[in-house]
Amino acid sequence: MKTAAPSTHSRILILDFGSQYTQVIARRIRELQVYSEIVRFDTPAAEIAKLKPSGLILSGGPASVYDKGAPHLDPEIFSLGIPVLGICYGLMLMAHHLGGQVVFTGRREYGAGTLYIGNGSNLLDGLGPQIDVWNSHGDEVTALPKGFRATGRTESSDFAAVEDPQRKLYGLQFHPEVAHTPRGKEILQNFVYHICRCTMDWTMGSFIEEACARIRKQVGDQKVVLGLSGGVDSSVTAALLHEAIGDQLTCIFVNNGLLRSREEEIVQRVFGENFHVRLKYVDASERFLALLKGVTDPETKRKIIGNEFIKVFQHATEELLDEDRKNGARKHSGYRFLAQGTLYPDVIESVSIEGNPAQVIKSHHNVGGLPEKMHFELVEPVRQLFKDEVRQAGLQLGLPKEIVYRQPFPGPGLAVRILGDVTPERLSILREADTIVVSEMESSDWYYRVWQSFAVLLPVRSVGVMGDQRT
Known part of the structure; x- marks a missing residue:
């Protein structure tokens, strides 16, 4: 156990x-x-x-x-x-x-x-x-x-x-x-x-200190790569790893064309400029949208996006190795470890009461898949935390509120919030609608009081009125 x-x-x-x-x-x-x-x-x-x-x-x-x-x-x-x-x-x-x-x-x-x-x-x-x-x-x-x-x-x-x-x-x-x-x-x-005579010794301060020690012991002087999405889990994972091992960490941020508004701008500002994390930005939006053309089933979308992400991520890792060699790194000083923002509920939900794999309701983008195909050793520094604890740890590590209290966002992004075909036009409409929803929730002081609030684009049209005429 x-x-x-x-x-x-x-x-x-x-x-x-x-x-x-x-x-x-x-x-x-x-x-x-x-x-x-x-x-x-x-x-x-x-x-x-x-x-x-x-x-x-x-x-x-x-x-x-x-x-x-x-x-x-x-x-x-x-x-x-x-x-x-x-x-x-x-x-x-x-x-x-x-x-x-x-x-x-x-x-x-x-x-x-x-x-x-x-x-x-x-x-x-x-x-x-x-x-x-x-x-x-x-x-x-x-x-x-x-x-x-x-x-x-x-x-x-x-x-x-x-x-x-x-x-x-x-x-x-x-x-x-x-x-x-x-x-x-x-x-x-x-x-x-x-x-039970327990002492009150479980705090995020003690967790961060102990997690950093575990990371250093596991990683040693090896390099770690992390797929940074901009969500709470991967962001706190990045901040914790950077606290523990500094420049041994490299984050890869893949723009799959399915992100929230200003996602890439926020991530590059917070981690590149503020935290000075080594960050590689990859714009693969055209590749993902081409593969999703005509696909309407949400589970098929998830699998396409997951498989393509592995390919993009692997190619980005190879590019990092080439860059390191050009800069004089040792021939075999590659990226041995892959970090993931797996949380405690992810681990629990992966097994049912009988000990058999639980029925798939939706495929999970953190537990399984990437490590097996890419021959990395896995680092999961927040796998013992619940989401509310991850947020507390993020604040202690100095992450801004706009990152720490972001609402959950699916790994496949806006593709699964569009019912039907995913197109650049529909993505643009949904981003604008989602921005309005978030803005209204923030201005009414509800954004941080509810777990999720977001827009979904339905494959239906409705009648509008502007200037006494139908639109």
Whole structure:
């Protein structure tokens, strides 16, 4: 099992049983300045022990513990002496494996509820007699394992919160990580700080320092090349690498003709003029547009753009080698490493709960593809971060707000925001429309408050009026 955080950090491991909220749990823990990491549900207890986590969280999940093929954990986990918090399905597993009774109700309880809190709970300390909670479960605990006691109930369950304080085992039949449980953060604080005794040592300052050390150790005196898109992920990756290894980094910026307005101008100004990163600009817009002519299927567009990018990128790398040789570089001093702005959710989403490749909804432009075809060793310095953490790191590294808070932009660019054929005329229309959308969002102070806002060009025409006439 690969882990990213140095052993000096407090660490909470989250066993993933397929909940839609698993990543939310991880983010909530990190917001408490404690490092969290998601691992497979079937990770052996011996491997978990080697990582020396301060605590474990068992996520929820859509299964019943009695379903054929339902995910189960190594029960030895409960004997490690590490505090464990089971959430919904995680609670059911805990009760099931430790000798309690779990029944399938035949219906799912989904929605708001009230938790009535008993006395003397370590997990629910300081919350008062009752709180609002959010339920999403189908199984129900009807008898507790030996050593457990109930500390909270709802209208539908006498065992909505349970604990065995001697073994430091805790369970909740609701979701403390979601916004619909308003005081859920306090519950997680009690678990992380008071029960697990974690220290608040996960900050972007410490991450940058440790990431730079890891980069220098991995790269040594070798050269690194990065495909810089101008988006948040690749921009922060570039700034972090430049902080760590300086001129050993070269960024290649490919203009595929599908970029946002002023993209190339912004990238060259920020990284070339302000950060003084070695930057190679390649205008390949005509090549991409020629290949996209007549193509209307979005997945086909993605594959064409991805394949052509590899060719353009590889040619640009060869040109860099030629330039280096002309400038007196050693014959074999090539670019050994490829850097990518892969994020933690990219890695998690690449594998499903059964451990098989997840069904392709859309092809991902960061995980897989380029390294295998180009024989690079991969450097992924931000692969342990969520997007909000990447933005924080970018600000600490000195990147301007216009880069750090840019909204996400697809790898294939405007090609997948044009329904139908991609032409220079349609690209021009969409760029102008998108510029207007961004301008209006910024002037109304909404651009930085929503995740995405953009224009899409549809293959339809509508009637307009100008000067009392149809246009």
